[in-house]
Amino acid sequence: MIMLQREKTKQFHVGDLVFGGNNKVYIQSMTTTYTKDVEATVKQINTLYEAGCDIVRVAVLDMEDAQSLGEIKRQIKIPLVADIHFNYQLALEAIRQGVDKIRLNPGNLPKREQVEAVVAACKEKHIPIRIGVNSGSLPGRAKATAELMVETAKHHVEILESMGFYDIAISLKATDMNLMVAANRLAAKTFPYPLHLGVTEAGTAFSGAIKSALGIGIILSEGIGNTIRVSLTDNPVLEIQAAKEILKNLGLKDKVPNLISCPTCGRIQYDMIDIAKKVEQYLLKVNKTINVAIMGCAVNGPGEAKHADIGVAGGKGEAILFRKGEIIKKIKEADIYDELIKEIDLFDDRIEA
Ligand code: SF4
Structure with a gap:
């Protein structure tokens, strides 16, 4: 097996894991339970962990979800990421509850003071932020191109950098595999930050795994990418199995039969x-x-x-x-x-x- 030359990126901690740089490529998934249903969410996270998931993300839609995060965190063994849109209060609560990373686009918060509050809380607890740009939700519903996706990410990145915050991960996801590949190639040239790879809304288990393996695999084979999520319309355990196959076949994961x-x-x-x-x-x-x-x-x-x-x-x-x-x-x-x-x-x- 040929050893891949990996791109150097900035590195930081996500919980106990050292993320970015030349460290291991981590497998992520996202729960499909309601986050406020702590029992069901913990059960699913622990099943994902046993299947080989390194980092798990949960959707935080309201304050009840955010206030459940501490209890979830206490009952799981892997870093917990809170996925938040448009609401800085939810981000502040998630940080208070002890999550290990948040996914939030600062440019989507209406006021700069709100971003400043989130950044200050993240800095205090050494919590990184992932900026996520999806081809389907670009500003003004413009036609997605790799350049536009990277420009959009840059807008969010520069807001954080202007506040002296650099523990940033970036994802550029597209349903079109070729667009996802082009966007990530450009992102690797543009940013010094770790990249989270995925083909979004890839489809059901069989076709989605193939599409994801191609998109993620092409980029990883170029030494780009620090964490992957295979998005499947199915049980998320299958996402972990597909992710392990991708990493194993690229020589990026051992201890896999x-x-x-x-x-x-x-x-x-x-x-x-x-x-x-x-x-x-x-x-x-x-x-x-x-x-x-x-x-x-x-x-x-x-x-x-x-x-x-x-x-x-x-x-x-x-x-x-x-x-x-x-x-x-x-x-x-x-x-x-x-x-x-x-x-x-x-x-x-x-x-x-
Ligand atoms: S049965 Fe399998 S191993 Fe034997 S010749 Fe056919 S493909 Fe090859």
Whole structure:
């Protein structure tokens, strides 16, 4: 795997995480619960955390939402971001409640004193601000271009800079993947701040994950970007799974298993598609750098998957189990799943790496 050269940006803390610079690219998601429903929100955040989410954002629509943030924060293990629009009182309350970052566009607040109050509170608690520009909500409903998106972000950035505030993250999101790519390339040249990447309103799980993987992947492969959010019209846990796949395939995340499975063909010897799907589900909970191969036949199986740490290649009513391309033993078709799981559990990536 080629190591990516990452763009240098300013860095700061988001909770316990060091954000920006050459640090890890963090996975974000956003809850779909009502934030004031603390129990449901905490439950969803903790499920996201277990799936691999590094930073979580919640929508703050009113004071009741804002006043729930402290209790939510106490019951979760990852940094909490408050997403606020147009209302500085909500931002001040969110900061009082101890959030780790706020998403707020200062240019959308009606008075400079209101921005000053938010900036002073953020400075005191070392809380960064994310400025978010979406292609669908540009001033005057102008046609979105990369230049206009960056100009709009610049307007918000300069307000914060004029108050001596520099702990800024920026997102430039578009539903059009090519526009998102162009805007982020330009943003990386324009700003010294970390970038939050995402294709907004990307769609449902399958098409949205592909669109996001392309847009986010192209930008990350150029060394740009410090955190990603895959936006899907589905359970946000799927956003985390998609984000992990993107980062893993770019070599930006370790301790994530990799499943190698053949597409099957006329040489197929056993019902491997169901087994591959079940193993993939199991691997979602495994925090190891491990390549697992599931191949349809013994003709090409071990050879095609010789880089796998562990794998099977099907025979008639049986399969061969192999490690690092070496055949270990024959197993019955009915035992393939259990044998693979046993091997995955035994595998120690600290020894094998
Ligand atoms: S491993 Fe065997 S079954 Fe799978 S695609 Fe290759 S030749 Fe076909």
